[in-house]
Amino acid sequence: MGNDLSDSSPLKHQATRCLLVVPPFCDVFMPSLAAHLVHDVLTRSEINTKILYANLIAADLIGFKVYHTLAASHQWLVCERLISLALHKRSHPKVPSATNASVALLIENIKDVFRDAGVDQDAFSVEDILTALDLLEAKFLKEVEVWRPDIIAFTSTFQTITAVELLANAVKSRTPSPPHIIVGGANADGEMALGLRSFMISVDHIFSGELDDQLSQYCRDKSAWSRGITRSKGIYPPYEAYIDYDAFFEQCREYNHPHMDTIWLPLETSRGCWFGEKSHCTFCGLNGSGMKYRAKEGVSAVDEYRHYREKYAPKGFFMVDNIIPKNFFEEFLKPIAALEGVSKADIFYEVKANLSVEEIRLMRDAGASAFQPGIEALSTPLLKHMKKGTSAFVNLRTLFWAKQSGIKCVWNLLARFPNDKENWYQDTLQLLPYIRHFQPPQQSVSKVSIDRFSPHFDRSSDFGIRNIKPAPLYEQIFADVDLNRLAYHFTADFETEFNEDICGLLDLEIAAWRAAWKRRPPTIEAFILDNGGAIVVDTRNTINAADLVVDEFGAVPRLARSDCNESTEEWLISRGLAMRVEGRLVNLIERVHSSGMAHELPFLMQA
Structure with a gap:
């Protein structure tokens, strides 16, 4: 199958040993696609490579329920703030001093996370988590001592920046002749790599952008090892090879994963966004520097589905695509729906909302219990304002057909856009009582932040956005760091008619809606x-x-x-x-x- 990113040049150092590390707070209910892809590429280049799931060790020490609740939350940067406290205990020069006020706010935010997840708010203590992180360091250092790698490579996405530095710092400060340490991943995309460079004093080299043959070349040639940044030479199609996830399942058993029957596998069928290429949603920064759309052939994706289903029997496949390929209803989902004598796994895709009822039912028949149609709003003027390429009618129709078809819609209401109008939200408020029997949003109203790589960020003047600053919570995590390059979320000044009164009314309506569905879905x-x-x-x-x-x-x-x-x-x-x-x-x-x-x-x- 397909593209080969390995390096077939003559071996310079056959003995190179590489330890790939998946840090906290990465998901423990799904293996890291990035880590296993890198493992496959390096192994093909004859580099002795092992994956270590440090996140599974952390979950075992913290408790899987507490760990998962924290890892699944993207609010308030609670994971980064927790590990920043651990770094402060170690007198790390790039984190701020912990104050009573900052710790109290962190505890309050974590309790809010637990409450929203329906988990006992007293199920955790910051002190216990910090103690668990101490034990994690010790176990991690033991693994390094046993494996004796020449190079340690961390993957970093979402809230893992401080965790990478915590473990890297432990290696550099407490290991004789410490190995070379590198990091790559979404947190190193674009100029964020320079932000990481300003914080990660224990990391030697940063790889920025999509994986290419430069990584295997670098790992093989120890004379090239340096303290710097390597930028990807371009963007690439989805990796087409069967990936070996054995290490993840083995370590799940080793570290006492309590829910092996609920593990999903990541599956990538495309990169970039075909809709974003022609109309970039104003608030979206998810594609980073890789907007250009690239997709696999449907038959290739079906083969991968069958291979992984037979080998690992996962609960489901989480399609990591930002949007489903347009031809995949016919070329991927339809063949899977038609499979006979095979227990179908769940499938989760992000899609556009302008689906036909047949496409929604095809997802269901292929095994999907839920899908994410990017609804975002129920006001046509607001949807046009954010360039979503849909309308209130289309979004409501999708919710109606999903309810009829017995498949869950995952969606949220977004608000507080530059130059929006209050009546757009008033119209939404008047609409909600009529659709109480449709699937409710996942949470209360989400106020849009200014995210890196989005049009709001890259072309801020076009929207009247000014005074862009890193979100204030970053100052509770980092000190003496280039936050303008490191941060992903920002605040800014702009004109908006969204206000706390309408926000409160919408939140009350959504809370009642969600409560009704928790009791028994209305009909x-x-x-x-x-x-x-x-x-x-x-x-x-x-x-x-x-x-x-x-x-x-x-x-x-x-x-x-x-x-x-x-x-x-x-x-x-x-x-x-x-x-x-x-x-x-x-x-x-x-x-x-x-x-x-x-x-x-x-x-x-x-x-």
Whole structure:
């Protein structure tokens, strides 16, 4: 299979031994695609390479439940702040002094993380976590002593910057003749590599950008080892080779992973974003410097699915793509849905919201229990403002079809955009009671930050954005560091009509919505009676006073026959069973039961 990034030049140092390290707080329910890809490339270059999951060691010491709750949170940079405290204990010169106020705020933020995750807020203590990190260092140093690598390579994504420095510093300060240390990953993309250089005093070399043959060449030639930065020579298609994940599963067993049956595997079928190439969402910085779209062939992805499914039997496949390839409904999902005699794994993809009902059901039939359609808002003017390439009608239709089809939508409401209008959020607030039976957002309203690599950041003047500064929490993590280059999240000044009043009202509505779904997902279903009328079961508890709506008028049977007239429409709208969206009449009843048969109703009642 495909592209070979290994180095086939004559060996200069056959004895080179490389230890690849996955640091805390990386996910412990999925192996690191980056680490195993690098392992495959270096092994093909005849470099003796081993992967060490330091995150699994940390989870075993901290407790998997506490660890996972922290690792799954992207709020308040709690993981970076925790390890910054550990570095402060070691008098590291690049972290600030811990104050009573900063520690108290960290504890409060962690409790909020635990509360939002439904975990006991007293299930952790900062002191216990710091003690566990001390033990992690000792275990890590023992692994280094036993393996005796010439080079240690860390992968760094999301909240792992301080963890890499913690472990690297332990090696450099407490190991005789310490090995050469390098780091790469998303946290080293673009000028962030210079930011890392200003902080990671214990790391020798940084690799920035996508993996290419320079890494294997560097590892093989010890005379080239230096304190510097190597930039990728370009961008590359997805790696096409079967990746060996044995080390992850072996170490899961070694470090007492309590939920081996819930492990997912990462699968990459494309890189970049085909939509972002033509219309970059204003707030999105996820693609970094690799926006150009590159995809595998569908048949190749199906082969990988079958290989990993048979070898590892994962609970599911997490597609790391930023967006599903447009042809993959037909070339990837359809063949998987058609597999016979095979227990299908779950599949999770990020997609655009403008799906057909057939595409949504194809994801479900291929094994997907959820998908992320990038809904972000339920106001067409706001969606146009953020260049999402969708509309309120399309987003609502996706939510309706997902509910009908029994597949979960993962989405959130974003707010506080430069030059937005309050009425966009007011319109959303008025809409929410009608769709209480649709899948709710994952959390309360998310105020948009200014993220590196996004148009808001790269072309800030186009949006009237000024005074861009690294998010204040970085100052609780780093000291004497070039935060303008290291940070990913920023604050800024700009004009906005979003305010705390409308935020509070939206949050209250979302909280009630989520609570209703936690008890039992609301529904709207109709039962046609022999007398030509109907009974509508409406458990939203937002529009109608009772759960049962009696239709003596015969509006629902007419709706089921696609025979609505003006009086029918008025009756349905007055009872919140239909509404007008962008001038189109849409139905909110999921299905109708007649003569012992259930029939799903269309979303659009008229063009």
